Amino acid sequence: MLGLDIIRNTRVYQEAYAEGEQKAKLETVPRLLKMELTVEQVAEALNLDIEVVQQAVPKQP
Structure with missing residues (x-):
């Protein structure tokens, strides 16, 4: 799983993860x-x- 750890440490992954959490x-x-x-x-x-x-x-109509 070394490859996955490397990916998780990238800035792009961290930003995407944070965006997903916020969403x-x-x-x-x-x-x-x-x-x-x-x-x-x-x-x-x-x-x-x-x-x-x-x-x-949500806006009420």
Whole structure:
């Protein structure tokens, strides 16, 4: 598994991994809000800034 360790240490891999983590967190925001958590609670649970959570809130038509 030496090859995989080398790949995991690359900047490109690290950036892609971080982007994937952020995307997953943002996709979770609406579900947590439906469970009646506050924006502040969601931000704390997902370790995100409140502003980021507010931007991820789906717009109501």
